[in-house]
Amino acid sequence: MVFVVVLAPLVVALALLVVAPGRRAEALSVASSLAVLAGGIALAAATVHGRVVHALGGVIRVDALSAVMVIVIGTVASLATSAMGRTLVVTADPASRRRAREYGVLVQVFVAAMLGAVLVANLGVVWVMVEATTIATTFLVGHERSRRAIEASWKYAVLCSVGIALAFLGLVLLYFASAHAGAGPRAATLDWSGLRALAPHLDPKVTRLAVGLIVLGFGTKVGLAPLQSWLPDAHSQAPAPVSALMSGVLLTVALYAILRVRTIADAALGVGFVRTLLVVLGLASLGVAAVMVIVQRDLKRLLAYSSIEHMGLIALATAAGTPLAIAAALLHVIGHGLVKSVLFLGAGEVHHAESTTTIAGIRALLRRRAALGGVLAAGLVALAGLPPFSLFASEIAMFRAEFSVGLGWAAGLALGLLVVIAAGLLRAGRQMLLGPGEPAPERTPRRAIAPLVAALVVCAVLGLVAWPLASLLHAAAGVLS
Amino acid sequence: MTGLAGAVIDLAAVAVLVIGVAGLWRRDLRALVGLLRIQGIALALVAASTAATQHDVGLGVTAVLVVVVKAGVVPTLLGRVARSDPGARESAPFINVPSSLVLAAALVGLAVVVGAPLHALAPGRAAALAPLGLATVLTGYLLLVTRRRALSQVVGLLVIDNGVALMTFLLTAGVPLIVELGGSLDVLLVVVVLRALLGTMRARLGNVALDELRELHD
Numbered sequence: 001m002v003f004v005v006v007l008a009p010l011v012v013a014l015a016l017l018v019v020a021p022g023r024r025a026e027a028l029s030v031a032s033s034l035a036v037l038a039g040g041i042a043l044a045a046a047t048v049h050g051r052v053v054h055a056l057g058g059v060i061r062v063d064a065l066s067a068v069m070v071i072v073i074g075t076v077a078s079l080a081t082s083a084m085g086r087t088l089v090v091t092a093d094p095a096s097r098r099r100a101r102e103y104g105v106l107v108q109v110f111v112a113a114m115l116g117a118v119l120v121a122n123l124g125v126v127w128v129m130v131e132a133t134t135i136a137t138t139f140l141v142g143h144e145r146s147r148r149a150i151e152a153s154w155k156y157a158v159l160c161s162v163g164i165a166l167a168f169l170g171l172v173l174l175y176f177a178s179a180h181a182g183a184g185p186r187a188a189t190l191d192w193s194g195l196r197a198l199a200p201h202l203d204p205k206v207t208r209l210a211v212g213l214i215v216l217g218f219g220t221k222v223g224l225a226p227l228q229s230w231l232p233d234a235h236s237q238a239p240a241p242v243s244a245l246m247s248g249v250l251l252t253v254a255l256y257a258i259l260r261v262r263t264i265a266d267a268a269l270g271v272g273f274v275r276t277l278l279v280v281l282g283l284a285s286l287g288v289a290a291v292m293v294i295v296q297r298d299l300k301r302l303l304a305y306s307s308i309e310h311m312g313l314i315a316l317a318t319a320a321g322t323p324l325a326i327a328a329a330l331l332h333v334i335g336h337g338l339v340k341s342v343l344f345l346g347a348g349e350v351h352h353a354e355s356t357t358t359i360a361g362i363r364a365l366l367r368r369r370a371a372l373g374g375v376l377a378a379g380l381v382a383l384a385g386l387p388p389f390s391l392f393a394s395e396i397a398m399f400r401a402e403f404s405v406g407l408g409w410a411a412g413l414a415l416g417l418l419v420v421i422a423a424g425l426l427r428a429g430r431q432m433l434l435g436p437g438e439p440a441p442e443r444t445p446r447r448a449i450a451p452l453v454a455a456l457v458v459c460a461v462l463g464l465v466a467w468p469l470a471s472l473l474h475a476a477a478g479v480l481s
Numbered sequence: 482m483t484g485l486a487g488a489v490i491d492l493a494a495v496a497v498l499v500i501g502v503a504g505l506w507r508r509d510l511r512a513l514v515g516l517l518r519i520q521g522i523a524l525a526l527v528a529a530s531t532a533a534t535q536h537d538v539g540l541g542v543t544a545v546l547v548v549v550v551k552a553g554v555v556p557t558l559l560g561r562v563a564r565s566d567p568g569a570r571e572s573a574p575f576i577n578v579p580s581s582l583v584l585a586a587a588l589v590g591l592a593v594v595v596g597a598p599l600h601a602l603a604p605g606r607a608a609a610l611a612p613l614g615l616a617t618v619l620t621g622y623l624l625l626v627t628r629r630r631a632l633s634q635v636v637g638l639l640v641i642d643n644g645v646a647l648m649t650f651l652l653t654a655g656v657p658l659i660v661e662l663g664g665s666l667d668v669l670l671v672v673v674v675l676r677a678l679l680g681t682m683r684a685r686l687g688n689v690a691l692d693e694l695r696e697l698h699d
Contacts, residue, residue, distance in 0.1 A: 059659070124660030131667045138674050142681070148696050150682050155697075157678065158634055161671055162625060162641065168664070169618060169645045173599075176652040180602050188653060190660065205598035233697040292699060301699065 002055045002062060005039030005070060006115055008032045009077075013108035021090050021100035029081040029104060036115065037074030043067040048475045054121075061121035061193070064475035068330050069118035069256055072337045075455075076248040077111050079341045080241035082451045087239045087348050103143060103239075110136040110245065114253045124175075124190040126257050127168055130221060133250055134160045140242040141234045152230075152237035159230040160221055167217025167257075173210035174264075177202045192260050199267035208273060211265040214258070215277050221254035222311050225284040232292070235304035236357075240348020243300065244341035247307045252333045255311065259318060259326070263480050271321060278319035279410050285312030286417040293424035299347050299357045302428055303340065306383055309421050310336045310391075316407070316414055317398040325401030326477035331462070331469065332394035335382075338459045339391060342452045343379040346372060349444050359428050364437030372444045373433050375452045380429040382459055384422035390462035486530040487606060490651075493526035497647050498589070498613045501620040501640050505581045505627075508574070510563040513636050514556050520643050521552030527650045531607070540655045547646070550665050555639065555672050562632055562679055576627045585620055592616035599652065607651045614651060617644030631682065635675050642668055 012032035019025045044067040046053055053062040062070075084107070090100045113136055117129035134157060142153030171190060179188035181201040189195060195202075220227040235243050258278075265274045289309035296302040310332065317329035349372050350365070351357050365373030382389035395418070402411040462469065500520040507513055528544035531537070574581065589612075596612035618641050625637030649656050656664075 122657065122660065124656055125663060128660065128663030128667055131664075131671070135667065135670045135674050138678065142678065145681060145685065147686055150678065150685060151697055154631065154675075154678055154682070157671065157675055158625075158638060161638055162622070165618075165638070165641050165645060169648065172645060172649045172652065172656060175649075175656055176599065177602070179653055190657060203598070203602045206602050209595065209598065232699070237697070295699065 002039070002043065002053060002060055002119065005036055005043065006060075006112065006119060008035035008039070009108040009112040009115065013105050013112065016101065016104040016108065021088070021097055021104060023085070025101075025104050026081070026085045029084060029107065030078065032108060033074060033077035033081045033111070036111065037071065037078055040067060040070035040074045043070055044472050048472050050475060050478070058121060058191075059125070060119050061191075062119055063479045064472060065256070065259070065330075065479045066118045068334070068472060068476045069253065070115060072252065072334055073111065073114050073118070073249050075334075076245055076337045076341045079338075079345060079451055079455055080244040080248075081107065083241050083244075083345045083348065083448065086352065086448055087241060099143065102139065106136050106140050107242070107245070110140065110242075110250075114250060117253050118256055121192060122190050123192055123195070123257070123260065124168075124171055126260070127164070127171055130218070130254055130257065131161065131164055133253070134164070134221075137234075137238075137242065137246060137250070141238045143239050143242070144237065146237075149237045152233040156230045156234040163220025163227055164217050166213045166220070170210045170213030170215075170217060173206055173213065174202075177206045177210060192264070195264045196267065199264045202264075202268040204269055207265065207268045211261060211269070211274060212277065214261050215274065215281075218254045218257045218261075219281055219315075222251050222258070222315070223285075223308050224281040224311055224315055225288040225308065228285065228288060228308050231308060232301045232304040235307065235344075236298060236300035240344050240351070243303075243348075244344040247304065247344060248337040248341040251307060251311055252314070252337065255314060255318070255333075258315075259480060262318060262321065266321065275319045275321065275407075278315045279407065282312045282315035282319060283410060283413060283417075285309065285315065286414055286421075290417045290420045290424070293421050293428075296424070296428065297359055299350065299359055299362065299428070299432070300344070302359070302425070303343050303347060303383075306421070306425065307336075307340060309418075310340075313395065313398060313414065313418075316402060316410060319410075320398070320402045320405045320407055322401050322405060323474065323477040323481050324404075325398060326480055327470075327473040328394050328397035328401060330473050330476055331390060331466070332398065334469070335390035335394055335459055335462065338455045339379055339382045339389065342375065342455050343383065345452060346376045346379060349448060350376070353440070353442075353444065359431055362432040364433070364435035366433045367435070367437040368440045369444060370439070371446075371449045375449060375456065377429060377433050378456050379452075380425050382456065384425045385418060386422070388460045388463045389456075390459050393463045393466075486534045489530040490527055490607070491610065493523045493530070494610045494613045494647060494651065496520075496523040497527070497643060498617050498620070501617045501624075501644065502582065502585050504624055504636060504640060505585055505620065506578055508578070510566065510630065510632050511560065513633060514559045514563050517559070517636055517639055518552050518556035520640070521547060521550075521556065524643055524646055524650075525552060527647060528655065531650050531654050535654055537654055539658045539661075540650070542658065543655050543661050546661065546665050550669055551639075551643065551646075554669060558672055558676055559632065559635060562676060566632075574627045574629065581623060581627055584623060588619040588623065589616040592619055603652070611648055611651050614644050614646075614648035617641075617647060620644070631675075631679055635672065635679075639668070639672070
């Protein structure tokens with residue numbers, strides 16, 4: 001089963017090298033994403049009671065946490081690939097066809113790299129896969145080949161590679177510490193479970209240095225402030241489906257690495273060190289997001305800063321670190337993945353229809369394009385953390401968990417910033433959605449709207465009933481405690 | 482550690498840092514790429530000598546990989562870009578050369594302080610050299626943030642990577658081979674991607690310095 005999951009995007013990537021861009025290529029892309037989603041559900045069923053699935057001689061190690069991440073990747077990828085045909089203009093020009101092909105292949109490679117990151121046992125290989133996502137997405141960010149797109153993709157590739165180099169240095173130090181943990185140099189390991197077993201014997205000084213570097217390094221890729229400067233550029237310049245994948249799931253794949261390392265660090269150093277680090281990064285992210293959301297004039301950049309906000313919230317919950325906090329954070333990862341993909345894809349449709357994404361340039365969408373406007377309205381309400389969507393439930397649960405470990409002050413600050421951000425989002429929504437207008441002659445096709453509505457419905461249902469996810473999320477949180 | 486191999490490791494490890502600092506000094510882009518090639522060779526020498534003293538086959542493979550990727554393919558790829566650029570000089574770094582050399586000296590000091598726990602945990606000759614790797618990493622960062630040319634930034638990124646690699650050879654005789662292979666492939670692909678991006682940049686925008694790319698802001 002694991003192989004189906006990992007191989008689906010790789011096989012389709014190879015197939016897309018020969019299949020001409022068009023309907024058939026799109027169908028293949030969607031099929032691959034749906035296979036990943038199905039595989040994720042099967043893995044969840046296999047791991048929900050605490051079993052760990054190994055494959056490829058121990059290279060692959062799947063527990064409930066990995067399964068949750070595979071499901072998120074599959075879901076967001078299904079949404080994103082279903083919209084790929086809408087944003088891709090293929091003309092008879094060979095250059096345009098070549099780029100369309102490159103686009104399809106790279107999206108599949110990107111998805112495969114994310115899957116690799118959450119399915120492998122060795123933290124060094126996790127690192128390799130996360131860096132591979134940067135490589136695959138650099139061209140996707142620059143797909144438009146405009147001056148701005150090129151600027152964004154250069155910044156993205158250099159800053160993320162440099163940031164993540166820090167994480168590799170940290171992993172090397174962790175490996176070094178494991179070689180001197182009293183079990184002899186042969187026990188040196190970067191396997192997550194091996195490191196966890198050795199954790200109480202790791203040298204605290206070296207481990208502190210290592211974990212600090214790892215959190216900052218992967219934190220760059222998560223987009224945590226003050227390491228976020230690449231994010232709004234990359235997420236706003238990329239084509240909509242790529243933005244959806246990057247914002248909706250790539251950020252949390254990088255966060256997944258931090259979640260794993262936190263368990264080792266807590267056993268070696270006590271909970272204080274990573275907690276302090278993540279509280280600082282989390283609050284800084286919320287602060288940056290609050291300021292930038294208020295002054296924002298572009299819809300896609302607004303959504304990008306909102307991603308920084310939500311990563312900040314998840315970082316705070318990770319800082320709290322109790323099983324309830326982690327379960328809530330994972331529910332937030334799922335909810336954010338759904339809603340942010342819907343909004344980026346919606347923004348793509350807006351761009352398609354109105355040829356702009358500036359907030360001032362979009363008017364009276366609810367009147368002029370009722371379906372698209374409705375999707376955006378519901379998405380913004382969800383993103384602002386209002387009921388009935390699951391982000392509301394997960395935010396409440398995360399704040400409660402933070403209070404329970406004495407981080408009430410941080411939760412209070414975060415809540416204040418959240419109100420500011422929600423006000424900014426809703427104000428932007430009002431500007432774009434409300435007002436008088438006549439229905440536009442051409443409508444957004446139902447085929448483009450239906451997946452977005454479905455995702456919003458799922459998000460609302462998850463907000464009302466945690467079933468069937470509750471046991472899986474608790475199993476995943478249990479893996480980390 | 483036998484005498485000769487130990488001496489080679491000492492010398493080569495020092496060379497990696499010195500070449501990194503020399504990168505701060507040179508503004509000719511072709512010279513910068515040349516330095517990168519020599520740094521790759523020095524790095525491979527550290528790996529090969531360590532492999533010989535510890536009879537470590539995996540590390541021997543890694544040493545070959547380092548020669549091929551870091552002293553061979555990568556500098557060759559970047560060298561072509563540098564040669565095709567008529568004004569292949571760093572226009573004016575954000576910090577002038579003497580100041581950046583002084584800063585580099587301060588960074589070396591910082592590396593020694595930060596690296597102290599490493600030596601404390603594993604008293605021995607190799608771990609004592611580890612601050613050289615840290616200092617190389619910091620030098621790479623300095624190169625990256627003070628230069629305006631895209632190519633210099635790529636060199637900075639690779640100097641950082643070489644510094645990290647030096648740490649792995651000195652501290653743990655390399656990381657597991659699967660990680661080493663994946664990491665080398667990543668480095669190679671990053672260079673390929675950035676080089677292609679450089680090509681697009683030049684084709685579309687001409688020879689701009691990076692600080693002229695300022696369209697994206699809030």
